[in-house]
Amino acid sequence: MKLSIIIPTYNEEEYLPNLLESIKRQDFDDLEVIVADSHSTDKTVEIANSYGCKIVNGGLPAVGRNNGARIATGEFLLFLDSDSVLTNDYLKQAVEEFELHNLGIAITQIVPLEKGFINELSHEFANYMTKKISAIKPHGAGCYGILTYKSLHEEVGGFDEAIDFGEDTDYIERVAKISRFKVLETPRLLISTRRLKEEGLKTIAWKYAKSTAYQLMGRKVTLKQLDYSFEHEKHNTRIFYSLCGEGLGHAIRSAVVIEFLINEGYDLMVFASDRAYDYLNAKFENVYYIGGFNTVYENNSVKNKKTFAYNMKDVPSDLKNNMSMMYKLARKFKPDIIVSDFEFYANLLSHMLRIPLISIDNMHVLTEARYSSPHKYLKDRIFSEAVVHAFIQKADRTLIYSYFYPELKNEGTKYVDPIIRDEIINLKSTVGSHILVYQTSDSNRKLIELLKDNPDKKFIIYGFHKDLRDDNLLFRTFSETQLYDDFRSAECVITNGGFSFITEALQLEKPVLSIPVNKQFEQILNAIYIDRLGYGEHHDTINQEILDNFLDNTDKYRKNIQNNFHKLKNNDETLNELKNAIDEVVGKNN
Template identity: 60%
Template sequence: MKLSIIIPTYNEEEYLPKLLESIKSQDFEDYEIIVADANSTDKTREIAEVYGCKIVDGGLPAEGRNNGAKVARGELLLFLDADVVLTEGYFKEAIREFESENLGVAISQMIPLSTSRRDKILHEFANRFMILTESIKPHGAGCCGILTRKKLHEEVGGFDESLDFGEDTDYIERIGRISKFKVLRKPRLLVSIRRLEKEGLKNLAFKYTKSTLCDFLGKKLSASELNYTFGHSTKKRKRILYSVCGEGMGHAIRSGVILEELVKDYDVLIFASDRAYKYLKEKFENVHEIYGFNTVYENNEVKDLKTFLKAMKTFPRDLKENLSLLYKMARDFKPDVVVSDFEFYASLISNILRIPLISVDNMHVITQCNIEYPKKYRKDKLKAEAVIRSFIIRPKRYIITSYFFPKIKDPEKVVMFPPVLRKEIMNLKPYYGDHIFVYQTSKSNIRLLRTLKKIKRKFIIYGFDKDKTEGNLYFRKFNEDEFFKDLKSAAAVITNGGFTLISEALYLKKPVYSVPVKGQFEQILNAFYLEKLGYGEFHEEVDKKSIERFLEKLPVYRKNLEEYEGGDNIALIRELKRTIEELS
């Protein structure tokens, strides 16, 4: 066999298929692929198996490459990182140049997997630097692809596994001493810019300048000296700062489900405000209270001026105390990533301390997708976009939950999943009883109550914080067990446009009559898509006739809901963990 391709991996399910497809498309067949996997927690191994790769155990890159080389049958070894892609004709061009010049070790020039002019210039500069200095000192990095002869690999004893940084340059240098080294001129590799995106140009340039200078001076650096990681650690659990918006209960409920999974594998420091804090502190340790923003509602309408004045009254105190608390605790805790469920202050602290930020919420469907909406709500949309963009600043990844799926603007940064559901909801056995389930986030919607009294149906009502019966209206104080029982047996649901209850109702096949809070575009959008998909109705105002018509059409909506499939949370949790590993 001519060529053995060795790929060290750890949680590379996003990138590995692209590399393997590019290998498969080459006009060259005399090769084998060996994947040295460091116990990936995603589907990396399954992907490698599907493509017919030989799989061996890996570790840090040096160990993985050596383990792959031990089972290699090719006379030539090509070490590739998992996030590169081969250009057309790469194998033939690389081997032709390698053999014609009787080389012992070689690397390829790079083309960034980016449309950015800056990235192209930076990589071309790196190419020219490598060519300029190739006669001075053999050097290179794993991302450039390392092509060598198996007999030379064995002669130098492979990669030095005692080195946790620069093992690739050290390897090239040692083989270069006993053979000929060259930067190949024609074949090029398409390389990922994920580390550049993660660390930023300034940080990465400093690290590589320092490491290159030390290398040319003969000094070895460790990964810890450069704060350089390979996405996994065998010594300690990753650390996550997770912060949750306290407006309503939706953010807290979603975060509670996600945190139950994260605390199994990570050390998590949790911050939340208002109702989210009260909810989460009963479920988890290490939960800390911060101040949050609150919307002022009157008669099912957002009062913008009162909301603004209320926020401005406390903002100086909130900003000072929240940042002081978050800054001190983050510096002590040293999180690898920050995860925010639409929580403003964690977004700020991630940028101040330059810690990668992951956004997990339903709000960003407004800014990150090409949504449809009635044009008369354009002003509300613009207002919502401004708030969303100011709340969550420059996240590395957007993970959006939704029961509707408009086109994503930037699939490289944004992923969408079905709504996160509590296991209690997923375990319910729903049926259609005789009552209508009513939920309101504001206690001020008196018009709704007057209307419901005129309709000859039983209404079980949550959100008014009282246990009382008034004719056909049965008020309930919030109790989770009773809430689930009443929702499970409801004939239908009447609510605002709140995302969580609508999502849970749809999962249980309950038609929804939605009256979104005026001025609250997120709720308006939820109600619009609810009606568009045929799962219920969107109304600006509540009135007796429209509710009665809705109830008459319940068989139609129930039939439509038979096609609705909610998620099981697994895919979202897997993606979040994969992103945490990638960014940390």
Template identity: 60%
Template structure:
């Protein structure tokens, strides 16, 4: 193999096809194309596959270039950005001139893809500058189409992945110090003017003049030195990671992310159902592994949960952390926000980035809880899990409808439950039915008890449609579920935080039967009953339901008097302040 063409990518579906098509049209054919992709969420990978490219996990740009080089078979390397197009005979002209002049490292002159006098003058000046400066020292000014040899790449150990700007210039200078550098005269690359269009000529010119000045003084330039935020000076770069156990974390994250993505660059990591849900609503969503609880007959199976977790952990850990690290190296996040997601905690320690914890789980470890001793075993186990997931964040933002005293109010802060816009827009009223929602479809005993009442029950969670006496079964449909919740007299459910919070916001009393041994649900139910919002039962009998239904007015009054919500205002404002502080 003569030549390896290495292209780092991240969401380049609009540009990559043109580049690959221009490569395909070349007369020179002794090459391979390697696409080092940093977890694109668009069709970048599918496009690369269609063109027969070798695809590796990458990062932008140094990480991707190095990962591509690791698998490259060619004697020569050509590093290209995805938004360029090869001119006719580019590959042949490039290699011929490189070999004839006995070079070790070279870059290519450029021409604009877009028409216009200003674009042409700008690029002509860039070419003139590149040629003049090459006599002084090896440089990366312009820096399109880097050509070198596999041997020299390996000798200098590739691109420096610790640099967030100017990694190409650094690479060229290091190879230029042990070989000969030139700007190639014959081949030219057609380059996109998207950066000029997005940032403006003045901004781009200033940044590159400043970076070149720094580099010729021998000073390493960084993105911070250039205020390199691509025309959005208040934009923060954020990693937001979400636990995939259940749907509560994902539902809360969607609300927070809707706020953050309006202003900031956010890259989202999630597992299981959370990934499926969030990827339907946001760009830049990456799938990682996660830990899942094993349930049988409405009870947590601790041994099976542990065995499953240990079996999956080695593979998930390697794959997930590598993906997260690769994306982080590419986008240079300033802060990490975690909704009870394990790998983001590790990433924050590896990268030494501030970590903001935002979830409902940390009430277990950050508050002085008053819990009956019979739940001591479940409590100890749950606290251990919570402590292992998130360690030493900068701050704990805890969402809750109950507020036991905090152990460290300087580091922890309560907020009302984060609610979906769809819930807050509902107009609740007291209908005739009771909404029943179960996370397990094996609780047939409950159904037999409900049939003994004259009341109508709308039942979700059993994956069926139809009617059985006074029970109306429905498969889950979000819009229909919202209306059934808004019109319910009351709610019978497990101990899930999200549904309880939504029911209370709508003024609905709740009868909670938590999953056995699931302490977070047990805690939710204990405080639900203690606040007078409903009842907590470990097992349900007919008289328990009868008593609950006979006391609905009392529970409604308590909810009206003491349940408070601020339309998510406080937590969103707090997040904005924390981002200004830590990012």
């Protein structure tokens, strides 16, 4: 046997057929193909068998390559990545040039499978740099194709399985010490740009520049140092995490959840729209932008008809673009479960691909609990409940963030404590002289006029997207660090009915005057329970009498909060509840 081709795989049903077809088309028959598979859960092994490949157990690349080489019968070994494709006459050209120059080990140059100026330029630059660096020190990677003699492979003891990154360069260096190395000029190997798409050119360039610098200095670099992973390494539970993008409440608590899940070893892809995307994308990798739904506000009121009209013009394109992107990523990433913080498209994807779904948000108290509310809100309640039903259907598990606990309808639904940022939990709260005003939208102009009519009081105001001092009013644009200080030292807060802000106010023992956005029943219900629990007051509108009465009673409300609200020392209980739900649902569906 002249040549043994060895291919490590893990869940490569999308790419492996292209490589095997390109091998089949070669004008080179004296070969065998060995697939070293790392327990794929898709059709990878079935595909390999259909092409007559030998199958061995794999693992990390070094393990798979060594296992393949162990059973190889060829004089030459060619190590290929599963997402590469051979150009015409690749094998013939590679072996002929290898023997012509009396080489012991060689790599080939690469061409991107996906055309485009950036792809082609970046790969040509990679070829150029590889040749330049190899003139100083033998250098290369598995994606270039590694060709050597089996006898030399055995002499150096194969790939070093203790190295989790750069094992290919280490291997090339060790074989080159006892033979000749060259970057072959004629054959070209087509390679996928999937990692370039997933991580971006800047990130990939930085990781490879760092690894090359380490290797030229004779230092080892690890996957952890590069924040790098191989597809076949992902034996952890894979999660699509998707969240509502309107406002920052969902994003702020999701940042805590996402960080926890990553630290627990889960593999995540995150989907968000609007401000939530901007907030999370600055903190994490693998955050994807999706189009989302937005509410139209006027004069502190939801305008349902305008909201419907505004969203309907974008829904057709959002539906197509979001589902296309999420579907393609799902095929590649193969999520074990979807976690949704009130995000519509994740729910659709769950039903389309039959992926288990966990819903965790504060909205489902509207549909999952038995509670009373004044009859004047009945129309708003019915509408809001219908929206919640439309957004999420038949979740495998439903967890509800809440600070109030009306009876639940279903045993499978459970209340969990609100997520509070560690920065808020660690603040030392004081009772200062200013009143913190936090608004979901900037449409409540009457509130601003009233506050200005109270020159003896100082108000610090967020939500109007400007930095401005106007007599006793200090407007601030959103800044977490500044907000923490203003929050910590406030006497009390005036807000809409946003759940996350209210729960953080209660954590800091700040009495709450809640004027929820008109017609937004979720906010209305939050405000109703602030009033019922004695933590503050709920009013549909505000006037001087209401403001005065609230300020006169802040000491009483603060004492009620201190005596009755469950202050958190950390988020462990809620986060572990979610972790247990994920593990149970995934385990049940495997």
